[in-house]
Amino acid sequence: MRVVEVTAYGGPEVLRMARRPEPEAGDMPGRVRVRLNAAGVTIADLRIRAGLYVHETGDLRPPFVLGTDFAGRLLDPAPGPEGSLPAGTRVAGFIPWLRELTGHGTYTEVAQVDPEWLAPIPDDVDFTAAASVPLAAVTARQALDRLLLPAGSTLLVTGASGVVGRFAVQFAAAAGLDVVAVAYEGDESELKVLGAKHCVTRGEPAEVLANILEHAPQRVDGVFDGALIGPPMLASVKDGGVFVALAPDRAPTPERDIRVETVLAEPDPRALKDILQKVADRELITRVADVMPLEEVAEAHRRAEAGRRPGRIILMI
Structure with missing residues (x-):
């Protein structure tokens, strides 16, 4: 073969x-x-x-x-x-x-x-x-579960134009979170349809951070780092917030009582079956x-x- x-x-x-x-x-x-x-x-x-x-x-x-x-x-x-x-x-x-x-x-x-x-x-x-669908969607779902953010919290999703980030935006919006999405220029309208409240164009970390703080001047409750930006995005998180990394080498060192989690997805056939059905029903978009x-x-x-x-x-x- x-x-x-x-x-x-x-x-x-x-x-x-x-x-x-x-x-x-x-x-x-x-x-x-x-x-x-x-x-x-x-x-x-x-x-x-x-x-x-x-x-x-x-x-x-x-x-x-x-x-x-x-x-x-x-x-x-x-x-x-x-x-x-x-x-x-x-x-x-x-x-x-x-x-x-x-x-x-x-x-x-x-x-x-x-x-x-x-x-x-x-x-x-x-x-x-x-x-x-499988790795991207299960990663996003398991990461959202690890964030433990209540409805009404603000979540920053980097890499929102990508497959993992798009699922994270959709799952977060469905959970009642206010999503700030970092994405490619031109994807703003689509991501807002998927549930993002605000969109920030990708760029240098310092510029991205400044634009995030325009939408969330008190900083965000959590970060889903789908773009693997890593430590530079920690400054966007409130004291006592949470940061989810998707690769061990992109996880920042915790500070200001921020909880840092690294999520490497584990197969979950029941969750994947549910996700694929939602894709079929057009409730989730890949x-x-x-x-x-x-x-x-x-x-x-x-x-x-x-x-x-x-x-x-x-x-x-």
Whole structure:
């Protein structure tokens, strides 16, 4: 089967197409096979490839296969969030790559996954949209749960133009929070439709901070740092507030009784099933930036790093 291997830590040029044996049923006890139709290119993929998580990956070294988000069809029956899922069921999920550290990701034709990572895809959601949802939406939902902010609190969401940030805006607005969104110029109208109360254009941290304080002169109750800006945004938080980072190396040192949390999403099949149904019902909106064949993975990484178009880049397999 075709896979994409990271041959060394570095830029997109280290990604290479390769061939590996297709797994057989029962090769890994407790795992089921999914024939993939689509895989998302996530920030985690970019950072792992670049070697930014080398301390977290321990003895694992290239070559390995990247990829977290996926959508495809079950090759083996599997238990599901609510009853069994027969072979042929359309499913989506994400591999907790940094927790597993097997080097087996979703840039492949067939993945072996834990059934606890899977949720069925509703009929009205295609593979492309489904592959853009799992890691981003579950991360946003679990981070909002960790914030513990009551309705009426002010939440700053950086990276609001991206897939994770867009879900955070939607979940926060649904929870009754006043959202200040940091986003690309031109996305203001769309983000306000999604629930943002105010929008600030991306830029240098000092400039962004000054613009945030125009909308929240008393500073914000919490930060969801979807853009991985890190320490510079801590100044926007009230004393005793909360800051949620999405990468350990971008978590600021706590000060002024501010609670700092780092959220690395854990698979939650029931939550993902609910989220995918909300996408089907148009209660949640996802965004796909580009759809590219697996063979163009290096270019997909270049586009993702350049941030040319907000949204998830999807590899079709």
